[in-house]
Amino acid sequence: MxxxxxxxxxxxxxxxxxxxxxxxxxxxxxxxxxxxxxxxxxxxxxxxxxxxxxxxxxxxxxxxxxxxxxxxxxxxxxxxxxxxxxxxxxxxxxxxxxxxxxxxxxxxxxxxxxxxxxxxxxxxxxxxxxxxxxxxxxxxxxxxxxxxxxxxxxxxxxxxxxxxxxxxxxxxxxxxxxxxxxxxxxxxxxxLCAQRQDPKLFAEEIQKFIEGSAQNLPVRVYLENSLGTILNDTLYELAKFRQKESDPSQNTASKNIKWIIRHIIDNYFPNK
The missing domain is CATH 3.80.10.10 (Ribonuclease Inhibitor)
Structure with missing residues (x-):
């Protein structure tokens, strides 16, 4: 046998x-x-x-x-x-x-x-x-x-x-x-285009992807870990950028927030 x-x-x-x-x-x-x-x-x-x-x-x-x-x-x-x-x-x-x-x-x-x-x-x-x-x-x-x-x-x-x-x-x-x-x-x-146009379907696909990538960790835990890492890295890059800034008037909350958003988009969503 x-x-x-x-x-x-x-x-x-x-x-x-x-x-x-x-x-x-x-x-x-x-x-x-x-x-x-x-x-x-x-x-x-x-x-x-x-x-x-x-x-x-x-x-x-x-x-x-x-x-x-x-x-x-x-x-x-x-x-x-x-x-x-x-x-x-x-x-x-x-x-x-x-x-x-x-x-x-x-x-x-x-x-x-x-x-x-x-x-x-x-x-x-x-x-x-x-x-x-x-x-x-x-x-x-x-x-x-x-x-x-x-x-x-x-x-x-x-x-x-x-x-x-x-x-x-x-x-x-x-x-x-x-x-x-x-x-x-x-x-x-x-x-993918159809999913992007349908917020509900797109959200469901994102959740499946995140849970699969995170080995079935809860979405909230995964997002807290991932977004926390991204934000910390971005704030570190912002600090280095501002150290080289010669004009102190550029260092405002509004401009810093815009810089953070642009940095995250360019580095973590390069195809968007």
Missing amino acids: LTIKPSVTSNHDESGIILSNKLLTDLEVLNLTRELQRADTKAKVIDLSFNNLKDRSGVYIGNLLAQGYDLKTLKLTGCCIEKDGVQRILETLNNSSKLRSLDIGQVSDIGLSILAKYVPRSEKLKYLAFQEFSEGCWTENAKRNAIDALYQSQSLLDVEITCLGHQDFIEEIQAICDRNKKAHAQRKEEK
């Missing part, structure tokens, strides 16, 4: 199960998915790269995802789980799966067609990686279908393709990702 030992991955600040290069078989992956269903702690990352996994492993993992398992990252680099395995995992992208990052492993011409069919349906998947099963196995027709299908995807921001040749294919996929990145950045900016 395979024993699950959740850890913290080196590339993700989330609990992960790292079982790459462990000579795993389909049966052990079946045991793994069964344990995951029973486990109290949900793994956000699963890495099964470079194991001797076939299509049954993909079916087992896909069944787990279809049940709503909250997995964010799945890595199957170097594995060949098609065609049934590739299809079972990818078909969950349309509804139940919460995957944000997926390396589906080695795909042949059939796998590339399956990928083209299902990936555009996902609104959550941000990163996709896959490798050519064998040199020259991808036909021009399959590549064109993949490009046309991925062009419909609005969510993918990065696609990593490992193959020999197919440079035009890679460049067209990259152009799609670049388009999506620009659109994603624009939507993010539009959302």
Whole structure:
């Protein structure tokens, strides 16, 4: 029986199960998915790269995802789980799966067609990686279908393709990702603008940001600490500035307050 030992991955600040290069078989992956269903702690990352996994492993993992398992990252680099395995995992992208990052492993011409069919349906998947099963196995027709299908995807921001040749294919996929990145950045900016115009929403976002940055300290405590530090530093800078001032008439309460406000804006909110 395979024993699950959740850890913290080196590339993700989330609990992960790292079982790459462990000579795993389909049966052990079946045991793994069964344990995951029973486990109290949900793994956000699963890495099964470079194991001797076939299509049954993909079916087992896909069944787990279809049940709503909250997995964010799945890595199957170097594995060949098609065609049934590739299809079972990818078909969950349309509804139940919460995957944000997926390396589906080695795909042949059939796998590339399956990928083209299902990936555009996902609104959550941000990163996709896959490798050519064998040199020259991808036909021009399959590549064109993949490009046309991925062009419909609005969510993918990065696609990593490992193959020999197919440079035009890679460049067209990259152009799609670049388009999506620009659109994603624009939507993010539009959302921020909308929040700035809605005081209630903006205040809620600021509170979430502050509490997250302060490791869930109460907002009042965080503000007292932060604003106190900012004010003390600014008063120190004001004192140094006034020491160099040759005209004593400039050292008034009104002008000092204006100087403090301008200093805080310029140094702590440089983009405003």
